[in-house]
Amino acid sequence: MFVIKCPHCNEPREEEEFHYEGEAFIARPSNPEAEADEAWGDYLFMKKNPKGWHWEMWGHAAGCRKFFVVKRNTANHAIDGAWTLQGARAAYETEQVAA
Amino acid sequence: MNKDYSIWKLLSQGFKQHQGWTPAWRNPEIKSSYDVVIIGAGGHGLATAYYLAKEHGVKNIAVLEKGYLGGGNTARNTTIVRSNYLWDEAALLYEHSLKLWEGLSEDINFNVMFSQRGVFNLGHTLQDMRDIERRVNANNLNGIDALALSAQEVKDHIPMINIGKNTRFPIMGASFQPRAGVARHDAVAWGFARAASNYGVDIIENCEVQGMDIENAAIKGLQTSLGYIKTSKVGCVTAGHSSVMAKAAGIRMPIESHPLQAFVSESLKPVLDTVVMSNAVHGYISQSDKGELVIGAGIDHYTSYAQRGSPHIIEHTAAAIIELFPMFSRVRLNRQWGGIVDTTPDACPIISKTKVKGLYFNCGWGTGGFKATPGSGNVFAHTIAHDEPHPLNAAFSLDRFHTGHLIDEHGAAGVAH
Structure with missing residues (x-):
């Protein structure tokens, strides 16, 4: 059990109020018809599933019902932050550039 | 193999205050090179090593374990063994395993306490019953024993189950597999470890694989916490950590690691002589030989490597069990734990070659790997020894996520474990 602060409601709530929606920032190929099977299969099924920091989507299922992005450590459930989808992309890209 | 465990050995040791027993497996020094290295000394990894040595004559095998033997999911599951899967590919694989279970104690000369007490899969809706x-x-056509029972027939087998209409999801009937059952999970790891060790397999505990040495898309060796090991064949059987291993090899996996929780009650006198599972209310229960009720349910929905989950999952599971068995409402829980399961999109395992020559993966068993332990090791050993899949695991390749040949057991068999 952990506490998540929904960036839309801006209030910390228990995890049970939320629904996990999987890895964030999986880009859909812009022209699926042109993709090879391997790239399409990768898009559909392959996951980073890291042990450590993970950018993931959550939905505030029993609250505002909006999606947002959380950076959470899968090894110890620590949460670094939560962003709206737009805000998250900027934070994620900044991190990628720094790395 | 030296089959030195017997009633006579037990009797003769009894006269010597049991002081003459020797350790069940060797504790060897690690060598600098092996023909085959298995990563992960859980049930599946040890079974793989055993069958490699026994059936394929491979001499120089190591099993590396970052923690202690059988300390991962082998120690954390709810020990249910069954083979009543819907699709041919899955049914035949799990049935192969069930047949091996039936002769396993004798084969490895170690009592794995396999008890064929049957498994009931309850139906609560018209669609469940269909x-x-x-x-x-489908099971009968594949030669697998299975019966469809009415609610009253379920009640005849399990007198204290509540088949009344006053519940949220009344029980309408069940499928029953008489040859299914439970086994002693630790004994499976210990038995395979001892049998493999007798064949000369080196089991190295507290040895973590930290990197893979890959040249020209072929495996050359492993960097471990105990030094470099040269090898040309590596079988990776690391369950929840399969994505971490795959990343070290530059391979992408369709796996997500989730916590799966289970718990046991205080010990009771014998009260439940079979296994009961329900997907609709979501819980499963059996009673161990120690008398504990062994209870499990579904995964926590977020990914995690922390071997713990959230309390509300336990609450839902307990609620489901009490709906089925109101008389258990006053039973107190004794222990609770979580394991990290490697789930795939189609709820079927990956037993496969990879694009790296000599690197094989056996993973993706998700919430139901224990039942497959001997069968999984058996077909994976064949895959490693021949560099080709066994006919029973050819369909379980990593390629299926690119070709589209998924084996959709998720909804189909109503897979709960």
């Missing part, structure tokens, strides 16, 4: 009919018929 699915049960379909699955029972």
Whole structure:
């Protein structure tokens, strides 16, 4: 059990109020018809599933019902932050550039 | 193999205050090179090493374990063994395993306490019952024992189950597999470890694989916490950590690691002589030989490597069990734990070659790997020894996520474990 602060409601709530929606920032190929099977299969099924920091989507299922992005450590459930989808992309890209 | 465990050995040791027993497996020094290295000394990894040595004559095998033997999911599951899967590929693989279970104690000369007490899969809706009919018929066509039972027939087998209409999801019937059952999970790891060790397999505990040495898309060796090991074949059997291993090899996996929780009650006198599972209310229960009720349910929905989950999952599971068995409402829980399961999109395992020559993966068993332990090791050993899949695991390749040949057991068999 952990506490998540929904960036839309801006209030910390228990995890049970939320629904996990999987890895964030999986880009859909812009022209699926042109993709090879391997790239399409990768898009559909392959996951980073890291042990450590993970950018993931959550939905505030029993609250505002909006999606947002959380950076959470899968090894110890620590949460670094939560962003709206737009805000998250900027934070994620900044991190990628720094790395 | 030296089959030195017997009633006579037990009797003779009894006269010597049991002071003459020797350790069940060797504790060897690690060598600098092996023909085959298995990563992960859980049930599946040890079974793989055993069958490699026994059936394929491979001499120089190591099993590396970052923690202690059988300390991962082998120690954390709810020990249910069954083979009543819907699709041919899955049914035949799990049935192969069930047949090996039936002779396992004798084969490895170690009592794995395999108890064929049957498994009931309850149906609570009309659609559940239709699915049960379909699955029972599919099982029978594959030579797997299965029966469809009415609610009253379920009640005749399990007198304290509540088949009344006053519940949220009344029980309408069940499928029943008489040859299914439970086994002693630790004994499976210990038995395979001892049998493999007798064949000369080196089991190295507290040895973590930290990197893979890959040249020209072929495996050359492993960097470990105990030094470099040269090898040309590596079998990776690391369950929840398979994505971490795959990343070290530059391979992408369709796996997500989730916590799966289970718990046991205080010990009771014998009260439940079979296994009961329900997907609709979502819980499963059996009673161990120690008398504990062994209870499990579904995964926590977020990914995690922390071997713990959230309390509300336990609450839902307990609620489901009490709906089925109101008399258990006053039973107190004794222990609770979580394991990290490697789930795939189609709820079927990956037993496969990879694009790296000599690197094989056996993973993706998700919430139901224990039942497959001997069968999984058996077909994976064949895959490693021949560099080609066994006919029973050819369909379980990593390629299926690119070709589209998924084996959709998720909804089909109503897979709960």
